[in-house]
Amino acid sequence: MLAIIVLAPLIGALINGLLYASGISKKLTSKPDNKEVISYIACGAILISALLSTYLFINLIKSDPDSRLIVSEFFTWIPSGEMNIKFELLFDTLSAVMAMVVCWVGFLIHVYSIGYMHHDKSYARYFTYLNIFIFFMLMLVLGNNFLMMFVGWEGVGLASYLLIGFWYEDSLKAYAGRKAFIVNRIGDFGFILGIFLIFTVFGSLNYQDVFSKLADPVFAGGISVSIITAIALLLFVGAVGKSAQFPLYVWLPDAMAGPTAVSALIHAATMVTAGVYMVSRCSMIFNMSPIALNVILAVASLTAFLAATIALTQNDIKKVLAYSTVSQLGYMFMAAGVGAYMFAIFHVVTHAFFKALLFLGSGSVIHAMSDDQDIRNMGGLRKMIPTTAITFLIGTLAISGFPLLSGFFSKDEILASVYNSGNTFFWIIGCITAVFTAYYMTRLYILTFEGSPRMSTEVKKNIHESPRSMTIPLIVLAILSVIGGLIGVPHFMSEGVGLSHFPNLIEEFLASSVSMLPHEAPHGSGFHLGHWALVFISIGAAFLGILIAIIQFMVIPNVLSKKVEKGNIIKGLYKGSLNKWYVDEIYNDIFVEPFNDFSRQFSNFDKSVVDGALNGLSDSVKNLSRKMSSFQSGLTRYYAVAMVCGVILIVAVLVF
């Protein structure tokens, strides 16, 4: 059954891909009714995976907490000496949560795409790529060894590249695809080195083998911590690339060149969280290396903060969401960095809901705005596209951490665990980032949906609510964004309101597959904040951000035109943030340009010396080949004589 979950999207992709390649889809899509056939194939494939994984998921919940693990082995994939890699799928609680998110959010986005991509001429190609993506993503989360994870990892990278550059006629978009691919390559390089090192140390790539050896005190005692740190850091380099952490986050904002539904699926809800999944999967490795955990925490906090400051001033609706994604991914890694992997996964889940919702909502806005993405040209859309506006508002509140919505619970757990681990400094950064988050999201909502309309009359005429295939996923995701947090209500909260038996579902569920680093709240020494104090601080942060944004953009009128003409420092900061702190330019000067120079020189060397030598060699081989052919006279008697000589030769060698 596990195999069907993984293979269904692949089969869907093959069918649609063949339809596209053979040109049948072109004939089909010439009639608009037939377009639906393609989308039924694609959505149906995902629905099969989604239903089956739900079935297995329910079985997993019902089963005994100690035996929540399904491993199905299919065949030996690479038998080679000591390396014996099996094609195995694993369905434990961690993979189950990820698979559920991937399948169901993926399904909703597939449905959304039916409407969103309706006018596109490469309809079948789009759904082929989307199915391929789901296939690789499921392979990534369900594989039972590091190599399968790596195959999935590279596969989603490929799908992401294809989809970012989906409209490849536009050279800028094709360039964005290339950039994402190359930046990811840096991370992948670290990841595969980490895998090599794991194989060298443990002699296996199978999860159970590696982790049981690690749990064995005799074996684990024989490995030095520095080797474990090296493995952990290399793996984290992979996560930095895939999950867009500093300094490799630069590809994600550019990845918004792809269709918006793709941004929602790949660059918000699923693929970019692969790094968080990988770190959680390897929790045992990371727990053994305090250095690696500290590096993660520092990088993650910096990423969360930096991305939030950039998001404050962006004017492109998708760019705001992109930087917000980077920032939220930073939160997830902050949780991982203090060993609270469950909360990282919890945030992955809630983030998948509300960020997919926000992206799809922005897609709906862009659709209504005739493909304009600049929020300075929007405003007042609430009355014109009410469904989108309400669901977008819910998403905004959820991500800002509005009490009792999903983002509130997960973000609060993360901040609390950072605080309890004793990293007060990073906790403060996290809280400031929370203020920023609430601020830029509220700003985005207000500029888009409130106030008076600022678009041209021509655009205004065409504004309409999106078709039902687009609004239904929005509504479903909005509901999930509201209630999604209830799977992880902390104990002290449920006790506090008198529901002491209300369990923290996700924490109990994940306990069998993720090993958490225990943190007792620091004892004794002076000032310490309790559970509730932490909760109120994060609620306060959310309200503060929302309030500032409301005052600035709703109470003070005409703020758009005035804002920049303030003091020098603020002006400088504003410009810096608007230009993304010039990180792209710095990378360009430090890495890209020198590398181009280097490769130009190398190419000259290559042309003159290397090619010259090779051409000489190949010419001489060609001459030899020509001479050899001249032996072939085509005369039978000649061949017979040659045969006699050959036979005599063979007999002579053997007899004497």
Place this chain on the structure above:
Amino acid sequence: MDLSTVFQSTSLIVPEIVLMLFGMVILILSPIVKNQKNDYFLYVGIAGVVLSFVLNLGRFNSEAIAFSGTLRIDNFSAYFNSLFLFSSLVTVLIAKDYLKKNTPYINEFYALILFCTSGMMILASSVEFMTLFVGFEIMSIAVYILSGFDNTSTKSTESGIKYLVLGGFSSGILLYGIALLYGATGSLYFTEIISNFSASPMYIAGISLVLAGFVFKIGAVPLHQWVPDIYQGAPLPVTGYMSVAVKAAAFAVLLRIVLDLAILPSGYLLIAVQVVAVLTMVIGNIAAIYQSSVKRMLAYSSVAHAGYILVGVAALIADRSVGGQGILYYLFAYTFMNLGAFAILAYLSREDRDCDTFDHIAGIWKRKPMTAVALGVFMFSLAGIPPTIGFFSKYRIFLSAVESGQSFIAVIGIVASVVSAYYYLKVLVYAFMKQDEYGFGSHKPVSSVAITVLAIATVFFGIIPAFSWELAVEASKNLLAIVY
């Protein structure tokens, strides 16, 4: 031998008998059935092959001796029989589209393929020289006729005659070797030859002549010069069939003889096989570069591939513990990729001329993108580039050479296959980057199905070799077990 033994033995070779019977049915009925427009006999031929294939599957995991120890039916022969039957099925399918317009004797073609395949099957199971020779000749004579089958083309006729003369010559050498072995040991049974063995010059001369006969059939240096001429002249489906099935049959026998009979001169034998393997790889690959005819290029490439397989044989002689599965798997892989390459050439041929020079495949990416992709798959596989089956099998062969302590041969082989990438990729350069000058061939629905299956198999087994690989391992165990 009483009657019940005859019946019992006969029941063991039902797959071969099925092929013969269906072939005879075609021969007898084709003059009677007047309506030649229908493809009745194609279906009869396909039915025969498929039936035989299914019956042959039953032979896996069983061991039996038939006809007083002349035939040995086990995993090893079942493995090879499956290869022969599969390639004959593909050949029939390709030939149906290819030959239709060219020849009136299409029905005889099917019958000959069936006869030829039954000869190979006997060859792969025989452990006695007379039976072996009968199987050898059933196969060879059918192939002589097949290679001259297109009687409207002088090249094909020339190829048929040439093959008959040279092939007859090699049969003579083989027979002479058998006679010498009989003289030295007084028996034709492998088992008795071994037990009566003495290191007399007569014995060694006999065994080397027998080996020479098979070196001819696999087209290895120094007996390779017939290969390009005959491969080029023969009709395309026949060339594909020869390069795959005939070669596999010859290797099946060669493996048995090398392992069972050539015990004494093993030191010299190893050197001889090493030299032959290296020369075959080097000469085959280098000569292939210069060819302007794709068919001729593929002929030399098939010489080179015989060289790679001989590397595996050398490894097996040096150290039996490395096993013969690499060789067996290579032949399996070669069946898919080389048949695929020839199937595409047949598919692209026009009624008035074959797709032969590089110009003829120029620009097929624009005309027939799927065909171009399939061609890419086969060429990548032949060059040994992952994730195709060609990579995995070549890797296995060279790995066995390294394991048996002959790294230098593996290095030469890898360098030789680097050279081969040049001419395989040249095909793709023409297919994808050049302008079309040739125009459309007619649409061939049956061939395109066969090509699709071959291309998918080439990639599928390249990524997931597990099941097929285990078959080869089992078959090879059987081969090694029979060292008397």
